[in-house]
Each structure stands twice: as C-alpha cells, then as structure tokens.
Amino acid sequence: MPSDTNPRSVILTGDRTTGPLHLGHYVGSLRNRVALQHEHEQYLLLADTQALTDNAHDPEKVQRNVVEVTLDYLAVGIDPTISTICVQSALPALAELTLLYLNFVTVARLERNPTIKDEIQARGFGRDIPAGFLCYPVAQAADITGFKATLVPVGEDQMPLIEQTNQIVRRLNRQTGRLVLPEARALIPDIGRLPGVDGKAKMSKSQGNAIPLSATDNEIEDAVHRMYTDPDHLRVSDPGQVEGNIIFVYLDAFDEDREAVADLKSHYRRGGLGDMVLKRRLTSILQALVAPIRESRLSLAKDRDFIMDILQAGAARGRKITEATKLKLMEALGTFRFDGES
Amino acid sequence: MPSDTNPRSVILTGDRTTGPLHLGHYVGSLRNRVALQHEHEQYLLLADTQALTDNAHDPEKVQRNVVEVTLDYLAVGIDPTISTICVQSALPALAELTLLYLNFVTVARLERNPTIKDEIQARGFGRDIPAGFLCYPVAQAADITGFKATLVPVGEDQMPLIEQTNQIVRRLNRQTGRLVLPEARALIPDIGRLPGVDGKAKMSKSQGNAIPLSATDNEIEDAVHRMYTDPDHLRVSDPGQVEGNIIFVYLDAFDEDREAVADLKSHYRRGGLGDMVLKRRLTSILQALVAPIRESRLSLAKDRDFIMDILQAGAARGRKITEATKLKLMEALGTFRFDGES
Numbered sequence A, B: 001m002p003s004d005t006n007p008r009s010v011i012l013t014g015d016r017t018t019g020p021l022h023l024g025h026y027v028g029s030l031r032n033r034v035a036l037q038h039e040h041e042q043y044l045l046l047a048d049t050q051a052l053t054d055n056a057h058d059p060e061k062v063q064r065n066v067v068e069v070t071l072d073y074l075a076v077g078i079d080p081t082i083s084t085i086c087v088q089s090a091l092p093a094l095a096e097l098t099l100l101y102l103n104f105v106t107v108a109r110l111e112r113n114p115t116i117k118d119e120i121q122a123r124g125f126g127r128d129i130p131a132g133f134l135c136y137p138v139a140q141a142a143d144i145t146g147f148k149a150t151l152v153p154v155g156e157d158q159m160p161l162i163e164q165t166n167q168i169v170r171r172l173n174r175q176t177g178r179l180v181l182p183e184a185r186a187l188i189p190d191i192g193r194l195p196g197v198d199g200k201a202k203m204s205k206s207q208g209n210a211i212p213l214s215a216t217d218n219e220i221e222d223a224v225h226r227m228y229t230d231p232d233h234l235r236v237s238d239p240g241q242v243e244g245n246i247i248f249v250y251l252d253a254f255d256e257d258r259e260a261v262a263d264l265k266s267h268y269r270r271g272g273l274g275d276m277v278l279k280r281r282l283t284s285i286l287q288a289l290v291a292p293i294r295e296s297r298l299s300l301a302k303d304r305d306f307i308m309d310i311l312q313a314g315a316a317r318g319r320k321i322t323e324a325t326k327l328k329l330m331e332a333l334g335t336f337r338f339d340g341e342s
Helices: A023-036 A048-054 A059-076 A092-102 A107-112 A114-123 A136-146 A156-176 A217-225 A246-254 A258-270 A275-301 A304-333 B023-036 B048-054 B059-076 B092-102 B107-112 B114-122 B136-146 B156-176 B217-225 B246-254 B258-270 B275-301 B304-333
Strands: A010-016 A041-047 A083-087 A151-153 A185-187 B010-016 B041-047 B083-087 B151-153 B185-187
Touching: A010 A023, A010 A048, A010 A136, A023 A041, A023 A059, A023 A151, A023 A246, A023 A275, A041 A048, A041 A059, A041 A304, A048 A059, A048 A136, A048 B092, A059 A083, A059 A275, A059 A304, A083 A304, A092 A136, A092 A304, A092 B048, A092 B092, A107 A114, A114 A136, A114 A156, A136 A156, A136 A304, A156 A185, A156 A304, A217 A275, A246 A258, A246 A275, A258 A275, A275 A304, B010 B023, B010 B048, B010 B136, B023 B041, B023 B059, B023 B151, B023 B246, B023 B275, B041 B048, B041 B059, B041 B304, B048 B059, B048 B136, B059 B083, B059 B275, B059 B304, B083 B304, B092 B136, B092 B304, B107 B114, B114 B136, B114 B156, B136 B156, B136 B304, B156 B185, B156 B304, B217 B275, B246 B258, B246 B275, B258 B275, B275 B304
Parallel strands: A010 A041, A010 A151, A041 A083, A151 A185, B010 B041, B010 B151, B041 B083, B151 B185
Antiparallel strands: none
C-alpha cells in the first residue's frame, strides 16, 4: 500500500459499473481500499451515471452491474459500516455540481485533456463524441469535490483528471474568496497495472483476458495454463527470461513469499525451471485468493435485500454530504436556494 | 395571441434571470403568458442555472434577478395560483436529466446548432466557449421534457432548440420502446421582436436601449423623445416613411386602437403629421401601460416574504413534476433507483 497518506484523509474512489470486477481491479485498487478504509474516511462511488457516458444504449447492463460491483466490494472485504458505498445516480447534487462546473471549463480545455483524447481514440468515437463523454472529467470533479475528497487513488494515466478537478477548485476558491473546496491529491498505487492473461497491457473483461473475482478453480487453472511465458524457453533446461514474463508479473503481484519468488527468478534465469512448475504455483495462489471471495460473493448474492439496504444507506449518507457541499458552495457564490419543501 | 393552441397544453416558458424585464419581453411573451395561463397548464422557469452558462463570474447578479423577474411576472398579471413559477436551480431532476441527455447528443451536433453558433459569435467566446454554454440546448431539452411540455413559446430564431429537444425525445422513445416523453411544438408569437428605442433590432438591457417595466413616466417620455423616426421627414408638411419607422413599430405593438393607427399611417405618408404628435401619443400609451405594472412591482417588492413563499411553493410543485418525469424515464430505461431516504 502506498505510504504517502495523511491520517484521516477523505478518499473518493470507485468503479464504473460496466461489468463485475476482476483480479486487475483487485491488485490495482480493491486490495488498497480494504486497507485504506481503516485509516481514512473512504467513499466508494458506483459510477453508473459515468458508465452511461459510453453505454447510453445499454442502461440495463450498467444498472445490473451496480449490484455485481457491490458484491465484489463486499466479498473482498470492503466493510460497509466503515466505508460508504454510494450509487452515483442516487446523488443529484453531483449532477448539479457538474452543470455548475461546466461553466468554468472551456470546450477547448476538455478537448485537450490527454486522458479524454486517448479514450476517445480507444473507443473509436471519431467526431461523434457523445457530449456527456467529453464532459465526464467535469463530472469527476463534481464527484471528488462533492465528497470533499483530498485523496483520490488513480492510475498514472488519470493524473490529468485530478489536475482538471484542481483547476476548477482553484477557480471557485478564487471567485468566492474562500477555501470553499479542498484540492485533491492523487494516490498512485505502488503496483502498476496488471496485464491480461494474454500478456496485453491491461486486464479487461471486454478483451476476454480477465480473471473475474467469481472465477472457479477450473477457470483459474485454464487461464493460467494459457498464459504465454518466454517464447525462447523451449526446454526446462534452457535459461529463461524473467523480465516481461507474464507469469512472473503475476507472481510479483500475488505471491506473498517474496523470497521464494526471488529464488524462482534466479532459477528460471539460469535454466532448469519449467513453466509448468511456475504455472502450478501461480494457479494455487490465485485459487486460494479467489476461493473465499467467490464463496462470499455467492452467499451475499442470495440476500438481495441486504445488498439493497447497504446501497440505500450509502445513498442516504452520500446525499447528505454532497448536498451539504453543494449548498455551501452555492452560498459562497452568493446564490440563495429553494429546497422545494413546503 | 397565437391561435394554434390545443386546449390544455402544457406550456413551458421562462426567462434567464440576468436582468429585470422590459417592454420587449412584455410584447414578445409576457402579454401572451397572461392570456395563456387561463387556457393551459403553464410553467414559468426562472432560468438561473442557464443564466450562469455565460454569467458564471457573477452569480449574485443572476440570483438577484430571480426576484426581479418574479416581480415582473406578478406585476404584469401572471397569477401564481394558476401559473407555476419555478426557479431552475431548485429542481435537481433537471440537472440529472441534462447529464443523461448529454450522452445522446454528440459534440459535433451541438457545435452545428445554428442558435448556439450565433450566440457564441454574439458573445465573442471564440474558442473559449464555456462547456456549459455549448451544452445549454441539452439543458433546455431537460427543462422542456422535465415538465412534459408540449407547447414552447419561442422566437423564430430558437426553433433549432426545439428541434434538438425533439431529437432527444425521439431517441429516448425509440430506445425505451415507449412514448415516455412527448415531443414539443414551438409557439411562435404573432408579433415579432420589439426593436430597441434606438432602432436596433433587439431591445436589450445590456444595449441600453430598453424601457424596463419599472420605468417612470419621465423615463418613458425621454426614451420615446429620443427615438429616431424618418430621417427625411424634416418638416411636418413633408410626406413620411411608415415602414421601418420605429414610432409606428411601437404603435403597432402597443396601440390598441388599430383604426386610429391606420389613419395616422396614411396621414404621415401624405404629409402634415409631425413626429411630436406621434411621440406624445406613444408616450401616453406606454405610460398608461407601465404605470400600473410599476406600481404593482413597487408594492410587491415590499413584501419579500410573499415573493419567497411563491417561489418556494413553485419549487415544490416543480420538483414533484420533474422528479416524476425523471423516475418514469429511468424506469423505462431499465435502471432502478435509490432515493437515499432511510
């Protein structure tokens, strides 16, 4: 876990609800969150509204995965009594903040955002970018500031989103003459992104190269079995390449016995260590990791009311906080309000 | 008043709250609204959120004018017991609908919108268009559909905004397989836009060529006195030009004695009718029109609680309707919801 965290920061993190989570999420974020929740005030946003920015044609999928991702959270050890799990669409203040912030950001600035540029390319939008997609960094700024988050765990590639948020924060603080919103700091995980089982840079459900947190023992065995290793390591006795070898990337990520992994690496380099030994080791480590998560998921999934209660309670807590931020900001901007209660 | 109105349509109309209203608003819309409120279900939106799209630097002005415009409405005869006056920022469902709709409109489509193109030019934004400004046609679609309005009084130049709204409506109805939202029809007023007292095409406070609804008798006299007429009509005995003559444009708009106006036009054309006669006539017509509005405004302004009560009640009614539309739409899209009440 990264070490540069102040005591009791407010953390906002979460996931787009487009599919169940997988081992890439586990290594990159879930594991950290389970640890961070004990030291900080942590909010987990189920970003269904953001997921719609490129899934507007399939809102049912987005909604179904609100439940799936919640199951993943609980199964890995997120404790809903200390972390708050919020569905984004249940928090109207975030939509209101988004609309307000859109007035403080130019279209040209959004188009220059490197993260957005990359993602537009990756999705093949061309000129047909949905306006909501172009605007989503502003919606993220609303999410982060709505919870007054000061610490946001993100990958290195998402730094521009934090910078966009802080630009809006500084602009609003300058205009109101008060520190009405805090700036946020990125929390970059120690471990980089987990590659897919096919060796591609990113594990992703849509690429078919992911091991989901609900994977069975057989599925895990199959996935590890299909992993490429060093293509020049033809016989057990040949010296093998460790760098870029996907099995070792996974062992580095999941094998807690660092010393044993170091020994295996030396052995592999000088020859005499077969891929099957490594694959068996990785398989049993992953099976041991996933089995309790999968079982927990299965048993939680049977009690839908329990899940709904957690989401309802999280929505209530999230509403209170984001609504308060909105009102404080509106007041600082010199606007009054009508709550519509009469 | 335009005649092509179905019985009991739902009308959405309103004003950006950037300044008190003037005679241009009276002729172009307020007068119609007073009549329409008896025949239809009419909602008047005080568009403070939209006003921020190009006034984000001055939210206090926007907020102050929420009250000013409300005073204007009441003073001209809008009856808050039959028309509903809603502050836009008090209706979070409109922000939520806006964010949703942004996913169904491309950036390229917004940039092609002729109304937006003109207004971007008029405001000199260049490339520095606030994203909120580019997106405001989508926010208008949220306003119109949020109230399920079927009739929207707009100027001819705003037809593209209605078309944008209906495109979104058709897209959502197609996707949900239901007529979940109604299409809206524009209601173009019989009388075109009132020119400014300086003869410029549009009366506008920022151009300094407007007669506000709070104008005193002297202010009205001065404004009419300064009006240009026919520059070739040097002596009373000269024949004068009626077409494009600002005094006659105003007499057409405000003088209820159509026959007398027709006689004055003939007389002016053949010569022998002085500008001062016309100006005195126009002055007294405008003074007679504005005096009761001004007095009513003054007395209403003294009872701020009464105004706040009207806005609070309007917000409550507006919330109920727009929230219901949002929920109906979300349900049709296949999403569930968390109301955050626990």
